[in-house]
Amino acid sequence: MTLRKGEKMTISIQEHMAIDVCPGPIKPIKQISDYFPRFPRGLPAAVGRSSALRSTVSQPSVSPAEGPREEDEDVDQLFGAYGTTPAEQPAKCQAPEEVVDPEGYESDDCTTLGTLDFSLLYDQENNALHCTINKAKGLKPMDHNGLADPYVKLHLLPGASKANKLRTKTLRNTLNPTWNETLTYYGITDEDMIRKTLRISVCDEDKFRHNEFIGETRIPLKKLKPNQTKNFNICLEKQLPIDKTEDKSLEERGRILISLKYSSQKQGLLVGIIRCAHLAAMDANGYSDPYVKTYLKPDEDKKSKHKTAVKKKTLNPEFNEEFCYEIKHGDLAKKTLEVTVWDYDIGKSNDFIGGVVLGINAKGERLKHWFDCLKNKDKKIERWHTLTNELPGAVLSD
Numbered sequence: 001m002t003l004r005k006g007e008k009m010t011i012s013i014q015e016h017m018a019i020d021v022c023p024g025p026i027k028p029i030k031q032i033s034d035y036f037p038r039f040p041r042g043l044p045a046a047v048g049r050s051s052a053l054r055s056t057v058s059q060p061s062v063s064p065a066e067g068p069r070e071e072d073e074d075v076d077q078l079f080g081a082y083g084t085t086p087a088e089q090p091a092k093c094q095a096p097e098e099v100v101d102p103e104g105y106e107s108d109d110c111t112t113l114g115t116l117d118f119s120l121l122y123d124q125e126n127n128a129l130h131c132t133i134n135k136a137k138g139l140k141p142m143d144h145n146g147l148a149d150p151y152v153k154l155h156l157l158p159g160a161s162k163a164n165k166l167r168t169k170t171l172r173n174t175l176n177p178t179w180n181e182t183l184t185y186y187g188i189t190d191e192d193m194i195r196k197t198l199r200i201s202v203c204d205e206d207k208f209r210h211n212e213f214i215g216e217t218r219i220p221l222k223k224l225k226p227n228q229t230k231n232f233n234i235c236l237e238k239q240l241p242i243d244k245t246e247d248k249s250l251e252e253r254g255r256i257l258i259s260l261k262y263s264s265q266k267q268g269l270l271v272g273i274i275r276c277a278h279l280a281a282m283d284a285n286g287y288s289d290p291y292v293k294t295y296l297k298p299d300e301d302k303k304s305k306h307k308t309a310v311k312k313k314t315l316n317p318e319f320n321e322e323f324c325y326e327i328k329h330g331d332l333a334k335k336t337l338e339v340t341v342w343d344y345d346i347g348k349s350n351d352f353i354g355g356v357v358l359g360i361n362a363k364g365e366r367l368k369h370w371f372d373c374l375k376n377k378d379k380k381i382e383r384w385h386t387l388t389n390e391l392p393g394a395v396l397s398d
Contacts, residue, residue: 113215113236114139114175116152116202120219122193124226127384129185131198133168135178136236142204142212147173149206150214154183155199156192156278157218162286163254163278163315170205186316187255187277187384193221202236213239253354253387254279254315256292258339259322260358260373261380268326269296269373271337273308274382279315282343282351287313289344290353296325297336310344332374333360341387354387 117134133152142148153167164185171177201216215236224230259272273292282288289312296304304325311317327335336359343351358370369383 112140113238114202115233115235116200116215116217117231117233118200119229119231120198120224121229122188122221122224122226124190127186127188129188129198129221130182131166131184131200132182133179133200135176135180136202137176139175139177139202139236140214141175142214143173145173147175148204148214149173150175150177150202151205152179153201153203154185155201156185157197157199159196159278162281185277186275187257189384193224193226196221216240253389254341255384255386256339256341256356257382257384258356258358258369259380259382260337260369262329262332262373262377263324264329264378266324266326267328268324269332269337270322270324270380271306271339272322272380272382273319273339275316275318275320276341277316277384279317279341279387280353281315282353283313283345285313287315288351288353289313290315290317290341291344292319292321293340293342294323295338295340296327297338329374329377335359336361337370339385354389356385356387358385 114136115138116136119132119134121130121132122128123130131154136150136152139148139150149170149172151168151170153165156164166183166185168179168181168183171179198219198221199216200219202214204212204214206212216239217232217234217236218240219232255277257274257276259270259274261270261272262268263270271294273294276290276292279288279290289310291310292308294304294306299305306323308319308321311319336357338355338357340355341353343353345351356366358366360367360370362370365383366385369381369385372381
């Protein structure tokens with residue numbers, strides 16, 4: 001085709017679509033699917049398509065003996081481009097599954113809420129759970145200045161919230177706080193370690209409004225091994241719902257740590273009321289004003305009553321008081337020790353929180369505690385006991 005000087009060459013749209021810009025024979029433009037081939041049964045679609053294209057384009061003539069060899073080389077080349085051979089192809093037919101990294105599942109929350117570094121230690125001998133809150137990093141800004149006033153609070157689930165809430169101090173104007181505080185739960189049993197979960201929440205303290213939630217994490221206590229410190233560095237998550245259909249844990253009245261010792265020197269039984277933990281809240285403010293009473297029964301002279309001081313507005317009081325009952329060692333087998341916990345109220349009757357009975361007719365840990373005391377003179381033996389709602393034969397009034 002010849003063109004006159006100054007005349008532009010015109011190409012129809014049909015010709016344009018059929019022209020490949022690469023030099024060489026004119027070939028149809030490849031479809032986009034040719035660049036992303038699928039692997040159905042047998043050969044890839046690209047193989048069949050390239051074979052069809054080859055038949056429509058003029059090629060140098062070859063002998064029949066050379067044809068199959070060239071075809072095989074072309075197939076091998078196509079498969080080689082995708083990192084496999086025809087023999088390996090059936091194993092690669094399925095689409096690869098997406099691998100989800102469980103540690104990185106909450107990656108969005110990691111970047112927006114921050115991370116928390118802490119460690120947990122279950123002291124089995126002393127029935128204590130030590131929670132060391134080290135530091136947080138990259139917390140979400142909560143205040144107008146782009147910072148936060150963070151603190152950490154702990155709850156044991158399931159259970160009443162205020163009865164087992166612990167918290168750190170508040171650090172001002174920081175998104176990377178360092179607390180290095182150890183918070184301790186007392187009265188933790190092996191059963192608790194199996195069925196309870198520790199909820200750790202990071203919050204922003206606000207003087208003029210309600211404190212704001214930043215993020216949380218939950219650790220099943222069964223992950224811990226007794227007397228071994230376990231370190232954690234975890235991404236904070238959004239607030240998770242708390243199961244309201246809690247079982248008997250909601251009915252727990254609390255626990256009490258009691259020491260028993262028969263003193264040969266004083267010729268009497270020494271009863272120590274050391275502390276209580278996770279007591280039931282009896283007042284409208286969500287707390288109690290607890291005190292403890294002890295009786296050694298039968299008490300014909302009604303002189304065996306002892307009472308501790310009242311501890312104001314707390315569900316985890318420390319008493320550290322000791323009472324002495326003058327009695328012969330041989331008579332203790334006939335006696336029963338009743339320990340009751342009360343909430344002190346002004347102007348009305350005091351509320352019964354819970355109690356425990358130790359003696360020869362008790363069961364489980366309560367019987368074992370009493371038996372160990374009788375067996376080991378002049379040795380102080382401490383045990384945690386769960387408070388019950390009722391005491392057989394006890395008068396529930398102060």
